[in-house]
Amino acid sequence: MNSLELTIANRNQKLNLAKIEQILCSEVEANEAIRLHCNETPFDIPQNLKQQLVDKMNDLAWNRYPEFHQTKLNALVAKEAGLSSENILLGNGSSQIIQQIVNCCSKFLSEAIIENPTFTFYHQVCQNERMPYKEWNINENDSFDLSNFPQVSEPSLIILTSPNNPTGAILALSTLETLLNQYNNCVFVVDEAYGEFGGESALPLVNEYPNLLVLKTLSKGYGLPSVRFGYAAGSASLIQLLKKYAAPFTINIFTELVVSEFLTNPLYINALKANQARVKNLRDFVFYLLNEMSGETTFKVLPSAANFLMLRFFDAELLEQVKNVLSARNILVSYPIAQSLRLTIGSEVEMSKVIRIIKQVLNQYKAVSNQLEEVIIS
Template sequence: MSRFWSPLVHTLTPYVAGEQPALPDLTKLNTNENPYGPSPRALAAITAETTETLRLYPDPTAHRLREAIAKSHGLDANHIFAGNGSDEVLAHVFQALLKHGKPLLFPDVTYSFFPTYCRLYAIDFRAVPLDDTMAVRISDYRQPCGAIILPNPNAPTGTALPLTEIEALLIDHPDQVVVIDEAYVDFGAESAIPLVAHYPNLLVTQTFSKSRGLAGLRVGFAVGQPPLIEALQRVKDSFNSYPLDRLAIAGAVAAWEDRAWFEDKRDRIVATRERLSAALRALQFEVLPSAANFLFARHATLAGAQVAAELRSRAILVRHFPKPRIHDYLRISIGTDEECEKLLSGLADVIASLKK
């Protein structure tokens, strides 16, 4: 606390990022990073960009990247907004599109940055409870609101809605913006991007941090009809005209165009996820169905905080959220097969020691 703080700072409860410790021999399964790293083509493009041109500002519109993304979806570049990670993109979305006279709706168990943004930007919101299976129920969103934002797949649960339900939500709310945050969509869900041409109230956000293995580069984007994209650009240019540097633009374009690398690593992660899910069930875990690169699971008899602490003492990190409804769940990122075997071995040891 300081007498120099503005009144707003006193009211904030900041987002808590996943732990990034420097522990020896660490098995790190807590922040949903891609275990296989970025495309070699992306690394080569980043290296090639490290020339004297770094003295020049980057393209403030990131046109090459926007054009590459748009082309793959049969759209024009004016349907794409690019930013410094999907968190920055979402921050602009909250400012530009989600503050209205009625409350913003999102799930009660979801990406914990959503209420943080609402407090930062003084946006009234209402958290809509997940159903008893920890899934989003679209019928619960048939209520007056200013806008809606849903992750699909949801985080941290990993559950996903079919595209038909997303479209039903858009039809139910023709006068409200509906934002679908697709950070994990590549691992098993249906993208809503094909609906963008038909629904002027739809905005879809995605990231290069997960399926493209570029969490350290910070690149995200949004897809929507031009009036929504213009709103984001107006906010961006009132905040930071150059959110993506030259290295980020070059690396992201190369990663996006390396479809073979993307598909191979995605398929490996999905296969490992299914094997890990079955193995966790054999250890008496309840595992929610996941369309993401993580699993959300709780043990039949052991407290989540205790299991997470015991794993950490064995240099194995998973994510625990000490929050209502989910305090006994662990969010487990999908690592390599070797990392997941270390996790399973560690869990077997933890379970045996805690049951003594």
């Protein structure tokens, strides 16, 4: 085939792809958007349990400040974490605690070490606090490789995540302990926002390593992002230092009530466990289906211990097709890094719809590619 024929073939391929996109996008959904971009759980608290909480809220004194030290709630959280109250710092979601930690540590540490890719809020907070940072690149197998860990010459704040967002990769506790022992003059933060969906928790290491902080939140595994609650666990001395940078009354009385019920009431605990199991089963099944579709020239789906899956595309044209069709169907997903798509695990109906769309686009794309190949060969 000469260059002119090849140009015509490529042009025809693009025309065919545009036609495919038009067909697939033609069924534009006018319904409410399907939210698969914020890593929320699709399953809410049962209505009868919500009503019980509302009834209890009616009995609270809305005209009074919350207890300043949140003594009772602190004790409940400490018991849940298997630690003492002096090891716990409560906060208005883990984001507020992250900001508090960086604000504090920027006063006496030289720089931060942050994973790449990771939750972009870490970069934002470091920039706001004028704390320089280096990045630890997660390798091509989406694992934490100590051989490319950045050089640390001065005491630093080292922020790690497990499972990682957006890859879903787990930081092995053995790897964490290696770093803790090697850099005992640094402060380590392990963010376990997605820890309820998989992986070992670093909480048991808190009493062993005085320079370790572990972050937990109710926003992901507990399915309560609207409640705004999280906590940090660490040595008593480190927690006491962080409390000097805390704003008063970060936990309101309604949040305290909801958190207390989820930590002590069997009805709420059972509902929580059922929702977590449902999400994990769906994640594993969707991974299986997507993995069956994947290929060396199309995309690969990364194993995940979180409530999302990340797809890495080898063909930018294919990713663009998927992106356009999902958008036309009012399905919101995220694109955290180049050539990738992060898909939050939604309900069974939502995941069935997404799988069907990706399969349709992929089949049509392969058909066009095969036609082009036949033209080139002929």
